[in-house]
Amino acid sequence: MPPLVLSFIIAGITTGTVITMSSHHWLMAWLGLELNTLAILPIISKPKHPRSIEAATKYFLIQSIASSILLFSSITNAWLTGHWNITLMQNEYACLLMTIALAMKMGATPLHFWLPEVIQGSTLSSALLITTWQKIAPIVLMYMMSNHLPPNTLMTIGALSILVGGAGGMNQTQLQKMLAYSSIAHIGWTMLAMATTPNISMLNIIIYMIMTAPTFLLLMQTTTKTLQDITTTWTTTPAATMTLTMLLLSLGGLPPLTGFIPKLLILNELIMQKLTPLATLMALTSLLSLLFYLRTTYLIAMTTAPTTTTSQMKWRTPNHSYLLTPITTPTALTSAPTTPSLIM
Numbered sequence: 216m217p218p219l220v221l222s223f224i225i226a227g228i229t230t231g232t233v234i235t236m237s238s239h240h241w242l243m244a245w246l247g248l249e250l251n252t253l254a255i256l257p258i259i260s261k262p263k264h265p266r267s268i269e270a271a272t273k274y275f276l277i278q279s280i281a282s283s284i285l286l287f288s289s290i291t292n293a294w295l296t297g298h299w300n301i302t303l304m305q306n307e308y309a310c311l312l313m314t315i316a317l318a319m320k321m322g323a324t325p326l327h328f329w330l331p332e333v334i335q336g337s338t339l340s341s342a343l344l345i346t347t348w349q350k351i352a353p354i355v356l357m358y359m360m361s362n363h364l365p366p367n368t369l370m371t372i373g374a375l376s377i378l379v380g381g382a383g384g385m386n387q388t389q390l391q392k393m394l395a396y397s398s399i400a401h402i403g404w405t406m407l408a409m410a411t412t413p414n415i416s417m418l419n420i421i422i423y424m425i426m427t428a429p430t431f432l433l434l435m436q437t438t439t440k441t442l443q444d445i446t447t448t449w450t451t452t453p454a455a456t457m458t459l460t461m462l463l464l465s466l467g468g469l470p471p472l473t474g475f476i477p478k479l480l481i482l483n484e485l486i487m488q489k490l491t492p493l494a495t496l497m498a499l500t501s502l503l504s505l506l507f508y509l510r511t512t513y514l515i516a517m518t519t520a521p522t523t524t525t526s527q528m529k530w531r532t533p534n535h536s537y538l539l540t541p542i543t544t545p546t547a548l549t550s551a552p553t554t555p556s557l558i559m
Contacts, residue, residue, distance in 0.1 A: 235355065323372050463511055
């Protein structure tokens, strides 16, 4: 892709997100979401392959349907209340429709079926954008109207997303699909916390993005896409392999790594809200996600000898180096001590 075209596309993605985050009017928020969607479509469909075209088509259709529901919900609220302010969604039916629209945009259960297929049909860089940057605008909208969202609906969607995200990733051999189901599970934790403490919910999604970015960057650097590929990365890049192991365990929420901190805060808040059965169920369900992460790290670190091969011709030598990798990786692995200062 020519640099000028790529710069225009990146500017469109960034502008759409900024417009949505900074607007108080529903039409401006809808405009930012549409601009964001249209800007990322050329990135998804850039590889000349039927899978990428299919992924771009599915992404466009789902995002268009979600935007239509969002626009219908905002028009309904404006018709019944007389204003377009995002923070004043006072009609319960409009709030319910808005929750469904935002859940569809982020890929939360039961509207998650498009996300694994789109991410599998995209490149690793496109998947990184879909699982991180593209979730910022819907999450901010949900945070802005969190006082009016139906808590029972949020908790139901969150619990189902954690269950489906954990169960769906267990039988996957493609790392992109595995990370897609991981995204569904983390969105479930975010929506579950949005019903009780929106600040911890935002902290959870921020930490998820901080951990996901170096994970995808390391997969791009080592050109790894399947579990079979990941078993041989030790022979080419031992340091990157161990870093990827720590990142995957952190994504799974294994204590005392960074990914465990937001889950602990959410479970603590649920117990404080007298929702101990729900907290117990979520803690047990999160073990499903941890299981397939442990399986992946076992394949990485414990199935090959910790020695590099003596062959001069390595069949998959890393041929990329990304500036963001050494910046984001230490941040993802050492953010746990700074978490209390973020929620004050």
